[in-house]
Amino acid sequence: MSLSPEEGKKVVFKGLILLAIITLIEVFIALIGNGHVIQGFHLPKWIMYPAMIGLSLYKAYFIVFEFMHMKYELRGLAMSVLFPTVLLVWAIIAFLDEGSYWHDTRAHIELLNSDGYIRVEAPAESHHGDGNTAPMPSGSHETQGQPATGSEGHEAH
Amino acid sequence: MATDTHAYAEVDQHHGNETSAELWDGGREPFKASYGKLMMWYFLLSDAFTFAGFLIAYGALRFSMPTWPLPDVVFSTFPGGFHHAPLIFVTLMTFILILSSVTMVRAVQEGHRENKKGVVKWMGFTIIGGLMFLSCQAWEWTNLIAKEHMTVSTNPFGTHTTDGVYLNDDGSEAKNEKGEIDAFKAGTTYLIHKNDGEWHKRKFRITSGELKGQIAQEAFGPKAFGGLFFFITGFHGFHVFSGVAFLTVIMLNSLSGLYEKRKNGYEMVEKIGLYWHFVDLVWVFVFLVFYLL
Numbered sequence: 050m051s052l053s054p055e056e057g058k059k060v061v062f063k064g065l066i067l068l069a070i071i072t073l074i075e076v077f078i079a080l081i082g083n084g085h086v087i088q089g090f091h092l093p094k095w096i097m098y099p100a101m102i103g104l105s106l107y108k109a110y111f112i113v114f115e116f117m118h119m120k121y122e123l124r125g126l127a128m129s130v131l132f133p134t135v136l137l138v139w140a141i142i143a144f145l146d147e148g149s150y151w152h153d154t155r156a157h158i159e160l161l162n163s164d165g166y167i168r169v170e171a172p173a174e175s176h177h178g179d180g181n182t183a184p185m186p187s188g189s190h191e192t193q194g195q196p197a198t199g200s201e202g203h204e205a206h
Numbered sequence: 207m208a209t210d211t212h213a214y215a216e217v218d219q220h221h222g223n224e225t226s227a228e229l230w231d232g233g234r235e236p237f238k239a240s241y242g243k244l245m246m247w248y249f250l251l252s253d254a255f256t257f258a259g260f261l262i263a264y265g266a267l268r269f270s271m272p273t274w275p276l277p278d279v280v281f282s283t284f285p286g287g288f289h290h291a292p293l294i295f296v297t298l299m300t301f302i303l304i305l306s307s308v309t310m311v312r313a314v315q316e317g318h319r320e321n322k323k324g325v326v327k328w329m330g331f332t333i334i335g336g337l338m339f340l341s342c343q344a345w346e347w348t349n350l351i352a353k354e355h356m357t358v359s360t361n362p363f364g365t366h367t368t369d370g371v372y373l374n375d376d377g378s379e380a381k382n383e384k385g386e387i388d389a390f391k392a393g394t395t396y397l398i399h400k401n402d403g404e405w406h407k408r409k410f411r412i413t414s415g416e417l418k419g420q421i422a423q424e425a426f427g428p429k430a431f432g433g434l435f436f437f438i439t440g441f442h443g444f445h446v447f448s449g450v451a452f453l454t455v456i457m458l459n460s461l462s463g464l465y466e467k468r469k470n471g472y473e474m475v476e477k478i479g480l481y482w483h484f485v486d487l488v489w490v491f492v493f494l495v496f497y498l499l
Contacts, residue, residue: 057315061308068304072493076297079498083278085292098499105494109487116311116483126237130247137258144262148269155270 064115071104240470246477250484253445257488260441261495264434271428275363277497279395283349296497299342300489303446306335307486314479317472322460325475329457332482336450343443347436355400356432362398362405364427366390369414373421380408389413398424435496442492445485452478 078100082092114120119127237244268274278292285295309331316324350356356363372380372388380388390396392414399406407424456478459465465472 054315054319057312061311061315064311065304065308068307069301072297072300072304075494075498076293079278079293083276083292085278101494101498105490105498108490112307112483112487112490116307116486117480122239123237126239126244126247129237130251133251134254134258137255137262140258140262141265144266145269148266151266151270152272156272159272 060115064111067111068108071108075101075104240473242477243473243480246480250480253484254488257438257441257491260434260438261491264438264495267428267430267434271430273365273367273393273427275361275365275427275431276393276395277499279397280363281346281497283353285345293497295342295346296493299339299346300493302335302339302342303486303489306332306339307483309335310479310482314472314476317460317465317475320466320469320471322463322466325460325465325472326457329453329460329475333450333453333457336446336453336482339446340443340450343439343446347439350435354397356435358433358436359429361427361429361431362400363395363431364398364425365395366392368392368412368417370410370412370422373409373411375409379411395427396424398426438492439496442485442488445488449478449482449485453482 077086078092078097080086081090082094082097084091113131119130235241235244239247281296282292283289283295284291309328313325313328313332316328354362369391370389372390374380382388390410396408398408409421409423412418412420412422456474460472460475465474468474
């Protein structure tokens with residue numbers, strides 16, 4: 050760049066401060082949002098997530114346009130590099146939507162399997178006296194691929 | 207704008223001994239950028255798609271699971287035996303990478319001024335930053351693998367789907383360090399400990415929902431978590447490692463006076479600079495997806 054040494058240093062300093070502060074804000078949002086800063090205080094996800102995604106996109110913009118000098122390149126170069134990334138918008142929507150569908154299918158299968166927490170002791174006043182598995186559509190462990198008919202619990206692996 | 211003037215300078219320079227049609231067979235450089243620089247941009251574009259593919263796979267799998275480990279629980283250790291320091295260490299890693307990106311900008315600026323000493327000095331700082339980042343990542347991985355026993359196929363970080371109270375082996379309610387009853391809320395992430403090769407899944411009594419009153423035991427978290435984490439951060443780390451290797455070669459070439467002779471404003475330094483900033487750019491998204499969301 051035909052920036053003078055002083056101008057160059059200014060851009061660098063500005064970038065350093067900006068990126069550092071945005072990162073700190075992001076981490077602060079994550080911490081206060083998850084209740085680490087104020088006991089018992091959580092931020093709703095619909096505030097946390099868009100804020101963090103927006104700040105990250107701004108960081109990305111700053112790195113590409115200032116540090117990688119994209120703003121000094123010809124418009125054609127910038128467009129030929131940046132425009133294809135718009136395709137990712139479709140990919141993100143499509144795959145996350147499909148992911149939610151897997152989620153619902155999984156929950157349905159788990160319900161059929163009655164496969165959740167492994168009950169290790171039968172409670173005295175159980176409504177479900179059908180084996181040693183608590184029928185619960187939760188299970189953070191892996192599910193079986195197809196609905197099984199049996200309801201005996203299998204050990205989480 | 208130096209890029210422009212420098213691109214023109216290159217055209218002029220070649221004018222003497224070649225016909226201008228030979229340059230790119232079109233008579234002039236497209237976008238007034240040299241072949242190498244343009245191709246670096248397109249390589250980075252393709253690399254961006256590769257990383258995006260991995261991160262989107264992470265998103266799809268995460269959306270498909272009923273629970274997912276909370277990052278502020280998984281990444282809460284700090285060297286020196288500190289626990290309950292959520293995200294502090296990765297924030298430090300992020301700062302290191304930002305700093306090395308900034309020193310790289312300085313190296314490119316000095317290159318445009320044909321200042322060899324400046325180029326070598328700032329590239330040296332950049333290499334140190336890259337090595338520091340890699341060391342941090344090595345520590346992070348060691349901690350996860352050796353201390354917390356996470357592997358590509360085992361994820362000891364599970365998440366509760368109900369409220370509950372932990373139980374001792376004799377069935378009495380367990381106490382935490384403060385001497386209070388060790389209760390937890392739905393959505394809390396836990397780590398299953400492994401001692402002497404055996405997993406210790408704690409028992410608890412469910413205190414909310416349909417299954418209230420039943421006794422259950424901790425289960426492993428989503429299996430894909432470990433594989434995704436090690437593969438994606440590993441792939442990024444490999445980019446950092448390759449970057450450090452290239453930076454070293456280019457710094458030594460600068461030192462030897464190779465680029466000085468080319469009189470093109472140390473374009474090689476500019477190109478590796480693009481790559482290095484891209485590594486920082488990818489980290490912005492890896493940081494967002496793995497550690498923040």
